[in-house]
Amino acid sequence: MRYEVPETKGEAVSLLAMAEGGGRVLAGGTDLLVQLRSGMVKPDVVVDIKKIVETREITAENGGFRVGAAVTGAELDEHKALKKLWPGVVEAVELIGSTQIQGRASMGGNLCNASPAADTVPALIAAGAQCHIAGPDGERTLPVEEFCTGPGVTNLQTGEFLVSFTLPSRPPHSGDAYLRFIPRTEMDIAVVGVGVSLSLDSNGICVAARVGLGAVAATALLVAEAADALIGTSVDEGAIENMISAIRSACRPIDDKRGTIVYRTQVSGVLAGRACRIALQRAEQS
Amino acid sequence: MAAVEKIFNDTITDRETQDKTLKWVGTRAPRPDGVDKVTGRAKFGADTYLPNMLYGKVLRSPHAHARIRSIDMSRALALPGVKAGVTRDDFPDYPAGAVQPAGEMVINYRDMTRNIMAREKALYEGHAVAAVAAVNERVARQALSLIEVDYEVLPHVIDVEEAMKPGAPLVREDLITEGVEPAPEEPSNIAKRVEFGHGDLDLGFSKADVIIERSFKTQPVHQGYIEPHACLASFSEDGQAELWCSTQGHYVARGHCAKLLQMDVSKLRVTCSEIGGGFGGKTVVYLEPLALALSRKACQPVKMVMTRDEVFRASGPTSGASMDVRIGATKDGRITAGEAVLKFQAGAFGGSPVPAAAQCAFAPYDLDNVKTIGFDVLCNRPKVAAYRAPGAPLGEYAVESVVDELAKTLEIDPLEFRLKNAAKEGSDSSYGPKFGPIGCVETLETAQNHDHYLSTLKPGQGRGVASGYWFNIGGQTSATLNLCEDGSVALVVGTPDIGGSRASLTMMAAESLGVELDKVRPLIGDTSALGYNMLTGGSRVTFAGGIAVHGAAEDMIKQLRERAAATWDVPIDDVEWHGGQAVAVNGYKDQEDPMGLLDIAKDMAKSGGPIVGRCSTNAQGAGPSFGCHIVDVDVDKETGKVSVARYTVIQDAGKAVHPSYVEGQYQGGAVQGIGWALNEEYIYDENGKVENAGFLDYRVPVCSDVPMIDTVIVEVPNPTHPYGVRGVGETPLVPPLAAISNAVENALDIRFTELPMSPPRVLAAIESVG
Numbered sequence A: 001m002r003y004e005v006p007e008t009k010g011e012a013v014s015l016l017a018m019a020e021g022g023g024r025v026l027a028g029g030t031d032l033l034v035q036l037r038s039g040m041v042k043p044d045v046v047v048d049i050k051k052i053v054e055t056r057e058i059t060a061e062n063g064g065f066r067v068g069a070a071v072t073g074a075e076l077d078e079h080k081a082l083k084k085l086w087p088g089v090v091e092a093v094e095l096i097g098s099t100q101i102q103g104r105a106s107m108g109g110n111l112c113n114a115s116p117a118a119d120t121v122p123a124l125i126a127a128g129a130q131c132h133i134a135g136p137d138g139e140r141t142l143p144v145e146e147f148c149t150g151p152g153v154t155n156l157q158t159g160e161f162l163v164s165f166t167l168p169s170r171p172p173h174s175g176d177a178y179l180r181f182i183p184r185t186e187m188d189i190a191v192v193g194v195g196v197s198l199s200l201d202s203n204g205i206c207v208a209a210r211v212g213l214g215a216v217a218a219t220a221l222l223v224a225e226a227a228d229a230l231i232g233t234s235v236d237e238g239a240i241e242n243m244i245s246a247i248r249s250a251c252r253p254i255d256d257k258r259g260t261i262v263y264r265t266q267v268s269g270v271l272a273g274r275a276c277r278i279a280l281q282r283a284e285q286s
Numbered sequence B: 001m002a003a004v005e006k007i008f009n010d011t012i013t014d015r016e017t018q019d020k021t022l023k024w025v026g027t028r029a030p031r032p033d034g035v036d037k038v039t040g041r042a043k044f045g046a047d048t049y050l051p052n053m054l055y056g057k058v059l060r061s062p063h064a065h066a067r068i069r070s071i072d073m074s075r076a077l078a079l080p081g082v083k084a085g086v087t088r089d090d091f092p093d094y095p096a097g098a099v100q101p102a103g104e105m106v107i108n109y110r111d112m113t114r115n116i117m118a119r120e121k122a123l124y125e126g127h128a129v130a131a132v133a134a135v136n137e138r139v140a141r142q143a144l145s146l147i148e149v150d151y152e153v154l155p156h157v158i159d160v161e162e163a164m165k166p167g168a169p170l171v172r173e174d175l176i177t178e179g180v181e182p183a184p185e186e187p188s189n190i191a192k193r194v195e196f197g198h199g200d201l202d203l204g205f206s207k208a209d210v211i212i213e214r215s216f217k218t219q220p221v222h223q224g225y226i227e228p229h230a231c232l233a234s235f236s237e238d239g240q241a242e243l244w245c246s247t248q249g250h251y252v253a254r255g256h257c258a259k260l261l262q263m264d265v266s267k268l269r270v271t272c273s274e275i276g277g278g279f280g281g282k283t284v285v286y287l288e289p290l291a292l293a294l295s296r297k298a299c300q301p302v303k304m305v306m307t308r309d310e311v312f313r314a315s316g317p318t319s320g321a322s323m324d325v326r327i328g329a330t331k332d333g334r335i336t337a338g339e340a341v342l343k344f345q346a347g348a349f350g351g352s353p354v355p356a357a358a359q360c361a362f363a364p365y366d367l368d369n370v371k372t373i374g375f376d377v378l379c380n381r382p383k384v385a386a387y388r389a390p391g392a393p394l395g396e397y398a399v400e401s402v403v404d405e406l407a408k409t410l411e412i413d414p415l416e417f418r419l420k421n422a423a424k425e426g427s428d429s430s431y432g433p434k435f436g437p438i439g440c441v442e443t444l445e446t447a448q449n450h451d452h453y454l455s456t457l458k459p460g461q462g463r464g465v466a467s468g469y470w471f472n473i474g475g476q477t478s479a480t481l482n483l484c485e486d487g488s489v490a491l492v493v494g495t496p497d498i499g500g501s502r503a504s505l506t507m508m509a510a511e512s513l514g515v516e517l518d519k520v521r522p523l524i525g526d527t528s529a530l531g532y533n534m535l536t537g538g539s540r541v542t543f544a545g546g547i548a549v550h551g552a553a554e555d556m557i558k559q560l561r562e563r564a565a566a567t568w569d570v571p572i573d574d575v576e577w578h579g580g581q582a583v584a585v586n587g588y589k590d591q592e593d594p595m596g597l598l599d600i601a602k603d604m605a606k607s608g609g610p611i612v613g614r615c616s617t618n619a620q621g622a623g624p625s626f627g628c629h630i631v632d633v634d635v636d637k638e639t640g641k642v643s644v645a646r647y648t649v650i651q652d653a654g655k656a657v658h659p660s661y662v663e664g665q666y667q668g669g670a671v672q673g674i675g676w677a678l679n680e681e682y683i684y685d686e687n688g689k690v691e692n693a694g695f696l697d698y699r700v701p702v703c704s705d706v707p708m709i710d711t712v713i714v715e716v717p718n719p720t721h722p723y724g725v726r727g728v729g730e731t732p733l734v735p736p737l738a739a740i741s742n743a744v745e746n747a748l749d750i751r752f753t754e755l756p757m758s759p760p761r762v763l764a765a766i767e768s769v770g
C-alpha cells in the first residue's frame, strides 16, 4: 500500500485515476483507518487530500460559504459566521464522535463514507448544500441528496473526489436544526437523524422548507412531502403533525441491531417534530 | 517530583479518619501506582516484549455449534514465517470428574481443556479451533486463512428456556443433570439443579394477605474490561517457562497452565501485568496455555493479544437468565414466604453462577419460609466467567422488583418495607448460616435519612431503591515485608492490584508497623516470590491481604523486638513496639534510647542477619457486605429513552481503608449496573453468531450517560479483621438492576420484567398501555 500526499487537485485526480479503483481518499481517516485495520478495505494507494488548499478552506461566497471537504469538525465549530448562518449543519458535525474525533473528522469524509446513518448528511440535504467534485473530465456539481446511491456507494467515478461543499445564502427569518436519536448520549450511530431547514416571511408564514432524513433508508432522503406540509403554513402544531406523518411514510428502514422498523419509523416522526420546532424558533429569532 | 510530594502531603493532612488511633487506615493517601499510570509507564498485558518474539493468533469457529471432522494445518505451517501451530491434539484430555474450586467459580479441567481449544465440537461462535505463531501478526493472520477445518454444522441453542426444552440441540450429548434424585436417564442441557432455603413455603404463603408472582428475563452481559486479554510466554528447551499476562490471579493461572501443559507447577513462573479491568473475567485462562504451547513448539517467545471482537466472541460474559419469583406478605408488611426459580445460561460448559444467585436472592431479608431453586443450563455461547458478585445481580433484580411491587401494593414506603423484614445479626440467612454483625439495617436507615431520598422528584421523574448482598470471601494469601538496610520496607504481595489493593495493603502495613507510609513500597511479586495466593476476586484482597500483611508486620515486629532486646541485653518481654520503635519497658523503662527501623536495620548483619516478616494464611471470616441504592430516572415518553438523573450508593464497607478507592468501587458498580439495566445485551443472528461484538453496538455507558454517582460509606466493622474490613468490590453491582427498574416503574407506572430496558422496549411498553 502506497501513501501519497498531493498538493493539487490535478495530482490527486491523476493518482486516483491511475489506481483504477484501487485508490482511497484520506481526509480525517476516522472511518478509513478503522476500515483499513479491520481489513474491510485493502487499497493499493491512499491519497491524503489534506495538503490540497481547496479541501481545507472555509470561504464566504455569494452570501453563503464554500467549505472544503476535509475541513475538520473542530474548525467548523470555531467558525462563528458559518455557525450563525447554518447552526443545524454545524450541530450535526459536532455530534460526530468525541473531542478527539472532532479534531480529524470532516463533512466530506462523512458524506463519502456513504453510511445511511451519517450525521451531517440529513442536515446538509436540508440546507440544500451542493457538492463540488473534481475528476479526470474536469469539475462537476451535484446536490448532496444525489451523492450517495446506496450503503457505502457514491456517485463518484474512478479518478473523482469531493473537493468542497457550498452552503447557500439564506433570507432573513431562516433557521435549521438537526437531531439524531441514539441510545447513549454520544459515541454511537444514529438510529434516526432528521435535519429541518425553513424560511418564514415577515408574517411568519413558511415560504421555503427542506427536510432531510437519515438512517431509515439505504441513503439519506430529501423528503419533499414533509417540506410541503410546512410551506404555506405558520408552522403550527397541525402543520407539524402533517409533516410528521409525511416523514413516517417516507421511512423505509430495516430491522437491525440498531433498531426495529417500527421503532425507527415512530422515532423519526418524533425527532422531525422536535427538529422542526427548533428550526422554527431559530427562524423567528434571526 | 516535588509536585508529587506535595500532593502526598496535602492528601495526608486532609485526614478524615474518625478513629484517632489510626494514622493511615482511613486516609486518602496517594496511590502507589498512580504516577506510572498517568505517565504511561505502567505495563499492561500487551506491553512486555522479548527478543525473537513471535506473534500468536487464534483461528476461531465461525459456527455456533459444529462437529470438527478434521483440521489440516499443513498449508498454514508451510507458509514462510510460520514457526508453530497447535490444535486439540496438543493438549491433554481430562476425565469428567477433574474439578477443583477456584475463587468464586469451580474449575473443571475436562471443560477447561475443551474451552481453550475445541476438541470434538466447536461449541460457540468464536471457540478456539487452532492457533499459530509467526514472525509477525500479518503472517500469523495469513496463516489462519490457510488452516483447513472440516465442520459438520449442528443445530444450536442460545436461549435458556429453549435449551431446557426436551428435544433441544444438546451441547454435550452425555450430560446428566446433577443434583436431581433419582438421576435423570436422558441427557439434557441442564448441568445442575441446586436448592436452598428453610421453613415451609405453603404455610408461609397461607399466612400472606398479598402474594405477587412475576417472571423475569435478562440478557447475558460482558464485563467490558477496557484491556483485552494479552500475554507473552517463553518456554525454554529444558522445560521451564515464563509467562507474563494480564490476570486476576497469576498463581491460579500458573496452576491452570501447568495442568493444561502437563508440567510441574514449579517450572512455570508467572508475572502479572498491570490490569486494565477484569471484574471477574480475568480469573480464567484463554490465550495463556496456547501461547505456552506455541512457545514450547517454536522454542521462541510468543505473544498473543485478543482483539475486541475476540474478547466479545470468545471470553466469558455472565449469564442471561429466566427467573420466576413469588413473594407473600401480610397487610402490615411482613414477608411470610419467598420463592424463586432461577434458570441461568452457563454457556458451553456448566458452571454458571446460579448457586450464588440462589443464595443471595433473599439474603437481605429475615424470612421464616424461603426457597430458591437454580438450574445451570448449557447453551452455545462462550462459557460464562465471573462478573462482580457473580449471579447476585440477577437474582436480586427479580426479588427486589417483586419486593418493590409488594410495598407499592401494600402502600408502604419501600425502604420501610425492607426495614420491617431486614436481615440482622443472628438472622438465619436464606441459604443457611446465621448472620454475624452485618450492616443491612444501617444501609437502609442511612438511605431513609439521605438528602437524595428526602428530595422531591421533578415532574415526570421516577425514583427506585433496591438492596443488595454479597458474601465476600477470604482464602489463601501470602505476604512478605523485607526490611531494607536503610530502614525502609519492601512489601511483597501476590494478588494483582485491580481495585487499589497496593494502596490499602501498604497503608495497613504502615499502620501495623507504626512507620511512615512513604517508607513502605509495595510490589506484586511473581509466582516464585511468595507462597500460594488465591486470585483477586470475591472482594477478598483488602480483607485477606490485610490479614496477611498485618500478620507479616507482627512477625517482623517480633524480630525487631528480639534484635532490640539482644542489643540492649534485656529479656524480650521487656521490649515493646510502639509508634514504629522498640521501647524498653518494665524494669528497663527509660534506660535505653528507643530503636527505630533504621537503628535496627543498619546493624542487621551484626544482630542476626536479614529481617523478613512473613505471613501465609488461609483467611477465614470474610464479612458480608450489604448495600442500598437510590436512583432517579427521567423517561422520554416519546422515544423510550431512560436517563439516570441522580444516583446514590450506600454500602457497608466494614472499614474503608482508603475511602476514595471504596467510593470508586461503589461508583463503578453503579455505572456497570446502569449499562446492564438500560442497554447492554448481546445480539445474536439466526445462526447463533454475535452481531454486536464491539463497543459501538454493545453499549456500555459512556461518561456523559451517567450523573456523578453519590456515595455513602457505612462502617459496621467486621470483627474478624484487624481493621474491620469487609470487602467492597462486588456488592455495588448487585442493587442497580432492580433499583433502576423500580425507578422506571415509578416514573411510568409500568413494571418491566425484562432487561435491558432499551429505548425500543420501553417505547413499545408505553405504547401498549396507550
Ligand SMILES: Cc1cc2nc3c(=O)[nH]c(=O)nc-3n(C[C@H](O)[C@H](O)[C@H](O)COP(=O)(O)OP(=O)(O)OC[C@H]3O[C@@H](n4cnc5c(N)ncnc54)[C@H](O)[C@@H]3O)c2cc1C
Binding pocket: A024, A025, A026, A027, A028, A029, A030, A031, A032, A033, A034, A049, A069, A070, A095, A096, A097, A098, A101, A104, A105, A106, A107, A108, A109, A110, A111, A112, A113, A117, A118, A119, A120, A156, A160, A161, A162, A163, A187, A188, A189, A190
Ligand atoms: C469513535 C468514532 C465515533 C464516530 N461517531 C460518529 C458519529 O457520531 N456520527 C457519524 O456520522 N459518524 C461518526 N463516526 C464516523 C466518522 O468519524 C465520520 O464519518 C467522519 O465524518 C469521517 O470523516 P473523515 O474525514 O475522518 O473521513 P475518512 O475516514 O478520511 O474518509 C471516509 C471515507 O470517505 C472517503 N473520502 C473522504 N474524503 C473524501 C473526499 N473528499 N472525496 C472522496 N472520498 C473521500 C474515504 O476514502 C473513506 O472511504 C465516528 C467514527 C469514530 C471512529
